[in-house]
Amino acid sequence: MAENRRGRRMAKRKKKFNPFKTFFKIVCSMVSVFMVLAGGAAFAYYKVTGDVPFSNQEIIQSASDMNLLDAFLKRDIKMNVAVFGVDKDGTRTDVIFVAHYDSAQKSINLVSLPRDTRVSICDEVRENLNKEGRSYNQVAKLNAVHSYSGKEMGPKNAVLQIEDLLGIKIDHYVKVDLEGFREIVDAVGGVDVDVPQDMHWDMRDTGDPLIDLKKGMQHLDGEKAEQLVRFRRYADGDVGRIQVQQLFLKALAEKVLSTESIIKNLPDYIKIFYQHVETDVTLTDALKYANYINKLDMSRISMETLPGVGQYVGNVSYFLHDADATKEMVDRVFYNVAPAVPEGETGTPADSKSLLIEVSNGGNVIGLAGRVSEKLAAEGYRMAEATTYNGEQKNYTRIQVKEAGAGSDLVQYFNKAEVEVAPSEIGANADIRIILGTNEQ
Numbered sequence: 001m002a003e004n005r006r007g008r009r010m011a012k013r014k015k016k017f018n019p020f021k022t023f024f025k026i027v028c029s030m031v032s033v034f035m036v037l038a039g040g041a042a043f044a045y046y047k048v049t050g051d052v053p054f055s056n057q058e059i060i061q062s063a064s065d066m067n068l069l070d071a072f073l074k075r076d077i078k079m080n081v082a083v084f085g086v087d088k089d090g091t092r093t094d095v096i097f098v099a100h101y102d103s104a105q106k107s108i109n110l111v112s113l114p115r116d117t118r119v120s121i122c123d124e125v126r127e128n129l130n131k132e133g134r135s136y137n138q139v140a141k142l143n144a145v146h147s148y149s150g151k152e153m154g155p156k157n158a159v160l161q162i163e164d165l166l167g168i169k170i171d172h173y174v175k176v177d178l179e180g181f182r183e184i185v186d187a188v189g190g191v192d193v194d195v196p197q198d199m200h201w202d203m204r205d206t207g208d209p210l211i212d213l214k215k216g217m218q219h220l221d222g223e224k225a226e227q228l229v230r231f232r233r234y235a236d237g238d239v240g241r242i243q244v245q246q247l248f249l250k251a252l253a254e255k256v257l258s259t260e261s262i263i264k265n266l267p268d269y270i271k272i273f274y275q276h277v278e279t280d281v282t283l284t285d286a287l288k289y290a291n292y293i294n295k296l297d298m299s300r301i302s303m304e305t306l307p308g309v310g311q312y313v314g315n316v317s318y319f320l321h322d323a324d325a326t327k328e329m330v331d332r333v334f335y336n337v338a339p340a341v342p343e344g345e346t347g348t349p350a351d352s353k354s355l356l357i358e359v360s361n362g363g364n365v366i367g368l369a370g371r372v373s374e375k376l377a378a379e380g381y382r383m384a385e386a387t388t389y390n391g392e393q394k395n396y397t398r399i400q401v402k403e404a405g406a407g408s409d410l411v412q413y414f415n416k417a418e419v420e421v422a423p424s425e426i427g428a429n430a431d432i433r434i435i436l437g438t439n440e441q
Contacts, residue, residue: 076103082159084175093143109333110303112242115143118318122164125157168334172281180276182222187268188255190221199231243378246303304380353380355431362389362435384430397437415439
């Protein structure tokens with residue numbers, strides 16, 4: 001009996017809450033994923049657990065306004081995290097994106113901002129630069145803001161410029177260097193990736209790596225993963241680079257965020273965090289956010305890119321963002337506002353990017369559902385795990401929706417597709433099901 005009581009007491013002691021262990025698990029998990037995307041960036045993944053007794057349905061519009069009681073009651077929050085992946089000297093932000101978490105929607109949206117985005121230095125940044133006596137160009141590329149400001153003031157000014165560009169409030173920032181990115185890929189044992197094209201670019205004369213990757217599925221260690229995310233010679237410029245980086249995130253995040261991976265690699269994560277990561281996420285912040293973390297559901301993540309086109313202005317290559325399309329994206333992603341109906345039209349325009357989409361292979365091409373899912377994810381859609389359809393085959397693609405008016409924006413991605421309202425045929429784990437037809441290749 002005494003041994004049993006002692007055993008129970010020991011079991012209870014083992015379950016004791018350890019705030020520092022929780023802190024490292026939270027922050028290192030964040031940093032690990034943050035590093036995945038595009039050359040050493042970072043990204044916060046959060047998922048709300050089930051309903052909480054006495055929880056308040058009021059949404060806290062900014063995570064920075066949340067107190068410990070709000071966190072304890074798991075009141076719904078919205079959080080924006082700016083993420084910067086810096087080059088080897090730590091001054092230029094080669095990778096920039098914003099992660100938006102909405103607990104009420106149980107969704108995570110990732111918006112990539114091309115580093116060449118043309119911006120006019122905003123008033124607050126200009127005041128900070130003038131106060132420090134720093135030189136700058138009034139019109140510049142987005143990644144130059146951090147460089148103008150220096151390492152110490154760089155993240156603050158870069159955040160201010162992003163807030164001005166998107167019209168949102170940033171709650172936190174995370175900055176990671178490329179060495180940290182390589183180390184996290186090696187820490188999880190590398191990643192299997194389907195490289196979309198041959199990649200060759202010799203940058204050794206500037207102290208950068210030789211990029212030499214072949215098209216096709218292959219196992220990438222940290223060094224080769226860096227080559228993949230740093231390659232820039234795509235037909236559609238920086239947009240193509242961002243799409244490849246987003247696909248790489250999908251491949252690595254599953255390994256990084258698994259509980260087994262966190263436990264096994266925790267010492268490496270902690271070392272990488274201290275050596276290669278800068279963030280304003282405090283211990284108090286991390287403990288508050290711990291109340292919202294259960295496990296990562298990859299199907300609840302969407303990714304998209306700032307709308308616009310690459311274009312030369314004078315002799316300088318820029319990414320020119322589309323102001324109207326950007327406002328529509330910001331309203332949809334950060335404020336959950338549906339696009340306005342054009343004058344003279346009726347009804348609600350289809351926009352399936354806020355819905356969870358399952359692609360089911362109803363054709364004869366092995367692996368096609370997975371590839372279509374990846375393509376739609378790169379376009380900003382939220383994708384569930386691809387499946388195989390065992391029903392009757394059709395030569396056209398069926399886009400099954402639960403309500404009339406949805407899904408029409410997906411037709412353009414297929415050779416021949418029809419939208420059909422079939423709520424009883426769509427499982428509980430998706431809002432839209434796409435059954436690929438035999439005419440899809």
